[in-house]
Every structure is written in C-alpha cells, then in structure tokens.
Amino acid sequence: MLFKPIHQSYGDFSIERDPQRCIGCQVCLRQCSYGVHQYNDRLCELTQDESRCVGCHRCEALCPTGALTIRRTPSDFRENALWEPTYIKNIYKQAATGGVLLTGMGNPAPYPIYWDRMLLDASQVTNPSIDPLREPMELKTFLGCRPDALEVEYDGGVPRLKTRFTPQLELDYPLLFSAMSYGSINLNVHKGLARAAEACGILYNTGEGGLHPSLYTYGKNTIVQVASGRFGVHADYLRAGAAVEIKIGQGAKPGIGGHLPGEKIGREISLTRMIPEGSDAISPAPHHDIYSIEDLRQLIYALKEATDYEKPVFVKIAAVHNSAAIASGMVRAGADVICLDGFRGGTGAAPTMIRNNVGIPVELALASVDDRLRQEGIRNQASIVVAGGIRCSADVVKAIALGADAVYIGTAALIAVGCTLCQRCYTGKCPWGIATNDPYLAKRVHPDIAAEKLTNLVKAWGHEIQEMLGGMGINALESLRGNRDKLRAVGLHPAEMEVLGIKPAGG
Numbered sequence: 001m002l003f004k005p006i007h008q009s010y011g012d013f014s015i016e017r018d019p020q021r022c023i024g025c026q027v028c029l030r031q032c033s034y035g036v037h038q039y040n041d042r043l044c045e046l047t048q049d050e051s052r053c054v055g056c057h058r059c060e061a062l063c064p065t066g067a068l069t070i071r072r073t074p075s076d077f078r079e080n081a082l083w084e085p086t087y088i089k090n091i092y093k094q095a096a097t098g099g100v101l102l103t104g105m106g107n108p109a110p111y112p113i114y115w116d117r118m119l120l121d122a123s124q125v126t127n128p129s130i131d132p133l134r135e136p137m138e139l140k141t142f143l144g145c146r147p148d149a150l151e152v153e154y155d156g157g158v159p160r161l162k163t164r165f166t167p168q169l170e171l172d173y174p175l176l177f178s179a180m181s182y183g184s185i186n187l188n189v190h191k192g193l194a195r196a197a198e199a200c201g202i203l204y205n206t207g208e209g210g211l212h213p214s215l216y217t218y219g220k221n222t223i224v225q226v227a228s229g230r231f232g233v234h235a236d237y238l239r240a241g242a243a244v245e246i247k248i249g250q251g252a253k254p255g256i257g258g259h260l261p262g263e264k265i266g267r268e269i270s271l272t273r274m275i276p277e278g279s280d281a282i283s284p285a286p287h288h289d290i291y292s293i294e295d296l297r298q299l300i301y302a303l304k305e306a307t308d309y310e311k312p313v314f315v316k317i318a319a320v321h322n323s324a325a326i327a328s329g330m331v332r333a334g335a336d337v338i339c340l341d342g343f344r345g346g347t348g349a350a351p352t353m354i355r356n357n358v359g360i361p362v363e364l365a366l367a368s369v370d371d372r373l374r375q376e377g378i379r380n381q382a383s384i385v386v387a388g389g390i391r392c393s394a395d396v397v398k399a400i401a402l403g404a405d406a407v408y409i410g411t412a413a414l415i416a417v418g419c420t421l422c423q424r425c426y427t428g429k430c431p432w433g434i435a436t437n438d439p440y441l442a443k444r445v446h447p448d449i450a451a452e453k454l455t456n457l458v459k460a461w462g463h464e465i466q467e468m469l470g471g472m473g474i475n476a477l478e479s480l481r482g483n484r485d486k487l488r489a490v491g492l493h494p495a496e497m498e499v500l501g502i503k504p505a506g507g
Ligand code: SF4
Pocket: 015, 031, 032, 033, 034, 035, 036, 037, 052, 053, 054, 055, 056, 057, 058, 059, 060, 070, 431
C-alpha cells in the first residue's frame, strides 16, 4: 500500500494547468528543480505533484502559453485563531523528521514595519523645493571615522588642511550590496554584484565565503568579510578589498552561526573557502577569540595592521535589545563603520524559529544607536550602515533621516536578479539560479544581465532619492543625515515615537 506521510499531504501551493492552453512542451518539467511536473508517456500528458511545490513561480513565468497558475492552497484546516495551518504543518513535519525547521530569506512574520509608519516632509511656500532635473543634487557618501575638528595650517599665507583623515570609502550612492557568500549564492551572481558595484560607484560584500580569484579585479568595489569561520581569509584576501568587515552577527539569525552543507562545497568553493571539498562549512556562533570589547579591539587592529591602516574596518552586528551599548563599545574598539542588521535581513539558511522570533526591527536599533553615539560625543568616529529589509528608495531616505550614513541592500538585490522569495534557498535548488551551485541551474543567471538589472535598480533608486530630497528643499544627502525633523509618525505608540525620536504627524 502506498503511504504518504501526513506532512506531505498538505502542500502550500496548488497548480492549475489550463488544458486549452497547455501545448505539452514540457518547459515546466525542465524548469522546475523540485520535480513537481512529470510527463506521462502512456497518456501523453503532463501531471504534477503539488506537495513538492515551493511556490517559486518559475514554471508559471516561463510557460510560453500562460497555461499554469500557481496559487496558495486554500485553508486545509478548520479556522482556529491560535492553531493557524502553519503551526499544524510544522508539527507534522517535526513529528516526521525530528529535525529543526529550516528556512531561507528574511523574517516574513507580521511585526510592525516602522518604515511604513513614518512619513517624509516636503517644502511648501517657504524654503522652496529644488528641482533635481535642473539643479545639482549630491548623493555622494563617505564612510569612515571623521576627525573631531579640522586643523588648518598656513604655508606662506596659504591655508592647508593639517588634519590627517583615516581611510574613507567614497560612494556615488548611499547604497552597498549586502554580504552574501560565494557558496550561498553562486559565482554568476557574485560577478553580477561586483560589476554593478563598479558601474554604480558603490561596493558589494563578499560575505563569509572568501573571494573567488576571478573577482580580485573588482577590489576597489569590494568589502571583504571576516566571520567566525574565517573561511577564505588570508593576507591577499584582506588586501584585495577596499574595506574589511568583521561579522559578529546577522539579522536573520542573531546569536547563532552558519552552516553551508557539504554537498554545496564543490571544488571552486572549497578552494576559495580553503576547506576540503564536500565538507560542511560550519561557522561557530561566536568568534572564539572575542569575548569582550577589548578582544574585538584586538581583532580590529590586527586587521588594520594587516592592511597597513589603509582600509576602514566595518563591524556588523544583528540588531538586538541593547544594540546602542554594544555599538558604543564597537566605536571605542576602533570600528570605522558600524553595521546594524535588522531582523528582516535575509539569509541562505536559518532555523525558522530563530529567524521569526529573535532580534529587533532595525529602525528602532538605528535610532537608539545614533542617539547613544551622539550623546557620548562619538558619532563622528564611525559611520552607521543599516541592513535588513530595505525595500525601496523611500526606506533609504527614511533610514538616512533617522541617522544612517548608508544602507545595505541584499534581498532587494536578489529580487532584481529574479528571486521570488520562495524561502527555499537552503535546499540549494533555487529554480531562479541564484542560491544554488548546481551548474545547470546557475546558468539561469548571466553575470552581465544580472549586473545590468542591479545597476538599473541602484540608478532608479538614486533618481527617486534625489526627487525626495528636492521635495524637502535639500540638495545634499549630508543635510538629511540624522535630521529626524523630516519624519513624522503615523499610528505609533508614544513609547515607539520616543525611541525613534520623531513627532506624531500633525505635530
Ligand atoms: S516549485 Fe516552482 S517551478 Fe516547481 S511547480 Fe512550483 S512554482 Fe513551478
């Protein structure tokens, strides 16, 4: 007797195939990496096993006659406000497997999205708005430690700047591509990110998987990451980038490490990560040499020493309950740039319970960190970059008004390349060719096309940012940074407004 486990009986998606339109071309069968579609030779027709469908929409998008429609399965269970179907299905899965529930991408749970509860100001009558099509609008962004004051000396009566600046990154837009490791995404996507970063005058981040030899040429647009596993970290790697980032935590999985399964560690990835082919790449939860701010300082200065004090050092943490105090310690430890990764941040793989229940919204962390550093008089000593669920140019502008110097975009960048947020990155079977190292699937992303899409995205956001600035009568991003008077709250509790440091709309 055929027995189908109960957790496989309740798929999340249904597939409707219109027999009037289906021409039996089998594109769906070839495109689906989950083996959902089958061709029945005897009946000469296509069938499907819906329980395997992850809702990536690849087959639907590529069907030449539009014969397929993927829908969320209507509720399989009796209504129950407490026991929503997701909880029931998760228990079925765990009862069958005894395993941790895994997922990919960022936290999709319905927590408040503070970006949507803040509105921007605009000029009316006095302080007129500026037309960005006719007047210059400065988006140039510098990241790094700034001196407390500028000293000028006179050489034969000619003033000269005496202050020596520590290394700075210069960006043409207040945007960076987030850390995504080679291995969690494939080389084609990394090449696309690197080329787009070069074309836009911004930087991308290697993530914790090292730097493939073919990407050293993009060094001035690269942030090289040092994480707890130290994968792919060596002297040439550190010197190859324009900045070094120490990853302490990640918004999608604060407090835990990472795991890239051995089956994803092919020859090229094993060489780049400097680990044996086929072995699991497990990053420990903590850095085993960091148990205090003093230890962090030692690593920061070890990396500065290794790069001749020529590159700013970023330190990235997940946004958690006491981020402000931690950030203060990071600045005092010598970090040039602080990265705050909120709980909406994406990932290739994370335990579902951690992703959905740990960390805090980055908007609140950003406001409290910026406040704390200002109160302590050390805000100039480090830039702040925020990450974790930045969806559009308005989010960027609001983040800068709240106190950020720049933002990281990760999920938005992958969506630009084709990601449909199916959240199955951890399977290694990404049907869109992104979170996969399968050569057959990886070919679905062409580096040049990916670079073009990413470049378009950055430039489009740049235009929109200029328009929003112009509407506020501001002609340079620098004048918006930390200018919370340009934000007003809608539908927020006074306690939330207090943390964000903004007034209610109408106030
Ligand atoms: S997993 Fe994706 S490609 Fe496969 S049937 Fe579902 S939507 Fe189509």
